[in-house]
Amino acid sequence: MRLFFSGIRKLYRRPATFVTFGLLVGLIVLILILAGATASRTVGTGSASGQSSRAAIKDLLTFPGAYDRMLSVVVSIGGLFGMIYGAAIAGSEWSWGTLKSAVARGESRVRYMLLSYASIGLMIAIGIVVVFVIADVAAVASASLAGISTSGLSDTSTLSDLPERLLKGWVAVMEETALGFAIATLARSQLAGIGAGIAFYFGEGFASLLLPDIVKFMPFSVASAAVSTGSGSGLGGGASATASLPADQALVMVFVWLIGCLVVVSLFSDRAEITG
Amino acid sequence: MIGTGGVRMGGAGVSATSGAGGASGTDDLALATRGLRKSYGPRRALDGLDLSVPAGVVYGFLGPNGAGKTTTMRVLTGLIHADGGTVEVLGKPFRRGDRHRLFEVGALIESPTFYPYLSARANLRELAASGAPVPSKRIEELLDLVGLCDRANDKVQNYSMGMKQRLGIAAALLSDPKLLLLDEPANGLDPAGIVAMRDTLKTLASQGKTVFVSSHLLAEVQVMADVVGIIAAGKLVREGPLKELLSMQGVIKVRVRPNLVDGAIAALAPLAKAERLTETDRDEGWLSVHLGTNRAEEVNQKLAGAGIYASGLESGTDLEMLFLELTGGQGPSSSEGEFVGLGSPNGAQNGGAPAGKGTAA
Numbered sequence: 001m002r003l004f005f006s007g008i009r010k011l012y013r014r015p016a017t018f019v020t021f022g023l024l025v026g027l028i029v030l031i032l033i034l035a036g037a038t039a040s041r042t043v044g045t046g047s048a049s050g051q052s053s054r055a056a057i058k059d060l061l062t063f064p065g066a067y068d069r070m071l072s073v074v075v076s077i078g079g080l081f082g083m084i085y086g087a088a089i090a091g092s093e094w095s096w097g098t099l100k101s102a103v104a105r106g107e108s109r110v111r112y113m114l115l116s117y118a119s120i121g122l123m124i125a126i127g128i129v130v131v132f133v134i135a136d137v138a139a140v141a142s143a144s145l146a147g148i149s150t151s152g153l154s155d156t157s158t159l160s161d162l163p164e165r166l167l168k169g170w171v172a173v174m175e176e177t178a179l180g181f182a183i184a185t186l187a188r189s190q191l192a193g194i195g196a197g198i199a200f201y202f203g204e205g206f207a208s209l210l211l212p213d214i215v216k217f218m219p220f221s222v223a224s225a226a227v228s229t230g231s232g233s234g235l236g237g238g239a240s241a242t243a244s245l246p247a248d249q250a251l252v253m254v255f256v257w258l259i260g261c262l263v264v265v266s267l268f269s270d271r272a273e274i275t276g
Numbered sequence: 277m278i279g280t281g282g283v284r285m286g287g288a289g290v291s292a293t294s295g296a297g298g299a300s301g302t303d304d305l306a307l308a309t310r311g312l313r314k315s316y317g318p319r320r321a322l323d324g325l326d327l328s329v330p331a332g333v334v335y336g337f338l339g340p341n342g343a344g345k346t347t348t349m350r351v352l353t354g355l356i357h358a359d360g361g362t363v364e365v366l367g368k369p370f371r372r373g374d375r376h377r378l379f380e381v382g383a384l385i386e387s388p389t390f391y392p393y394l395s396a397r398a399n400l401r402e403l404a405a406s407g408a409p410v411p412s413k414r415i416e417e418l419l420d421l422v423g424l425c426d427r428a429n430d431k432v433q434n435y436s437m438g439m440k441q442r443l444g445i446a447a448a449l450l451s452d453p454k455l456l457l458l459d460e461p462a463n464g465l466d467p468a469g470i471v472a473m474r475d476t477l478k479t480l481a482s483q484g485k486t487v488f489v490s491s492h493l494l495a496e497v498q499v500m501a502d503v504v505g506i507i508a509a510g511k512l513v514r515e516g517p518l519k520e521l522l523s524m525q526g527v528i529k530v531r532v533r534p535n536l537v538d539g540a541i542a543a544l545a546p547l548a549k550a551e552r553l554t555e556t557d558r559d560e561g562w563l564s565v566h567l568g569t570n571r572a573e574e575v576n577q578k579l580a581g582a583g584i585y586a587s588g589l590e591s592g593t594d595l596e597m598l599f600l601e602l603t604g605g606q607g608p609s610s611s612e613g614e615f616v617g618l619g620s621p622n623g624a625q626n627g628g629a630p631a632g633k634g635t636a637a
């Protein structure tokens with residue numbers, strides 16, 4: 001427990017935490033406001049492309065469906081940020097040598113790394129809820145900008161499903177975070193971890209065009225499939241797979257990846273020679 | 277940095293040292309390694325290292341660059357695992373999985389490591405969350421001990437090298453360890469810091485703690501260590517109480533007229549074998565005789581008997597010389613013939629040291 005709370009304190013004081021959070025919020029709000037502005041500008045135009053993009057934006061911003069859309073946005077963009085964040089935290093333990101100090105004090109390497117991941121989990125849980133709320137507020141603002149009705153905002157059945165949806169979203173982001181965490185542990189470096197993670201993210205998005213049947217099992221695809229409700233497209237980087245797994249199957253794959261990554265982290269940390 | 281200036285209470289347990297290669301009797305040792313081997317890929321770093329560190333002493337762990345000091349420290353703290361051999365820490369075996377033994381050990385290995393974005397105080401606090409529990413007032417005591425109280429809330433990324441080193445020493449002392457492993461702790465410390473650290477380490481040893489410290493500052497080790505171990509190429513080459521080692525390693529320096537150097541060598545030949553007789557600086561007429569320092573009079577007498585009168589005579593013992601001799605004294609130019617290189621005697625008592633040129637530095 002000491003280590004877990006220490007992990008939280010370390011993350012709370014860490015500039016990267018707030019930089020990541022700020023960038024994520026900024027990006028999502030920017031996208032939504034731009035969407036609203038685009039839709040409001042295309043209102044009067046009669047062109048076909050203007051009409052279809054307005055329809056897509058209307059689909060994105062109309063509640064209660066917009067709740068799901070916002071969650072998809074948070075999970076897909078948040079997943080990328082989570083992965084970078086995980087890589088930064090795990091990588092710095094190696095490159096700063098702080099893991100070395102703990103191990104020399106008799107701390108268990110596996111416990112240390114896993115509890116550090118667990119404290120990231122708490123920060124991300126808070127982050128997801130806050131970002132989701134901000135995204136919804138931005139969507140409402142954007143919808144009114146575009147003249148889209150927000151009457152579905154208080155749809156009770158959607159609202160009562162939200163906690164479970166958010167929980168799934170958190171698990172999905174945690175899986176992507178675990179991936180960054182594992183890559184950075186293997187690379188023993190934050191930069192290498194972040195770089196490899198980003199390459200993975202875009203590589204997966206690109207590969208989905210060529211090998212959709214394989215890519216649908218890959219970490220980012222399963223993460224977005226696990227939170228999707230089947231309708232709509234959302235905004236997905238690596239997640240824009242054409243073929244995707246059904247949500248419950250995807251959730252199982254999310255757990256497989258998450259646990260797999262943590263096993264890799266544990267095995268590697270346990271065996272690694274710490275010579276930094 | 278306060279020195280706590282405690283008085284040493286003699287080298288308790290010093291006599292317990294076994295010589296190099298003494299295979300048994302690790303009972304009253306704070307730290308013992310037997311046949312320790314470690315390779316990094318094809319490169320062998322430790323090659324059957326036997327160390328015997330008695331409890332309650334300051335142990336100077338010496339060796340040239342790349343001799344395996346840091347590697348040894350890493351093995352002792354479980355950062356890497358030996359390929360072979362055994363380690364005993366505080367009287368009990370230390371193997372893979374015995375990490376709890378380290379709860380009684382404090383270490384500073386190679387360079388101190390911290391979260392740059394946290395303050396010194398926060399770094400110690402978070403480090404204390406790992407390993408053995410630490411009372412929070414201990415952190416304040418240590419910040420005071422290493423003289424960082426005033427700057428304890430500053431981020432470590434803004435620290436100078438010596439300040440980081442001080443904080444690293446504080447971190448090593450966090451759990452009030454019975455065994456302290458310090459890898460070149462004087463790195464970057466200012467002179468006052470070095471003196472204070474020396475006092476602190478001696479005080480710890482006088483309290484029964486064991487301090488295992490590697491250093492290249494031989495003069496520092498000479499005044500601080502009770503026992504030294506010298507390694508080269510991953511093997512122990514000499515180990516024992518410092519006084520004993522040095523008494524066998526006396527040196528008497530004589531200055532004669534330069535044209536009489538050969539005569540002086542001939543006159544002193546009965547006292548010391550050729551390899552114990554060193555011509556340090558022919559132009560200045562300095563000679564060194566490796567002899568117990570109590571035999572300085574005899575040297576003088578022999579010279580006088582041959583009609584050569586010394587214009588200078590110094591005697592002293594020097595760890596540096598012992599070190600260079602045992603480790604092959606890889607100085608810039610080891611001298612020719614049977615004359616061995618001689619380090620400049622900055623550890624010796626007498627001032628006015630000869631110019632010791634053309635010798636290992």
Ligand SMILES: Nc1ncnc2c1ncn2[C@@H]1O[C@H](COP(=O)(O)OP(=O)(O)OP(=O)(O)O)[C@@H](O)[C@H]1O
Nearest residue numbers: 275316319321339340341342343344345346347348
């Ligand atoms: N991480 C590593 N990978 C490969 N070889 C290494 C590694 N660390 C040390 N070595 C090699 O092991 C040998 C011993 O190195 P070590 O760092 O233990 O020496 P040292 O006695 O601490 O030297 P110094 O006085 O320079 O600190 C050297 O030959 C070094 O090149």
Ligand SMILES: [Mg+2]
Nearest residue numbers: 345346386459
């Ligand atoms: Mg070293």
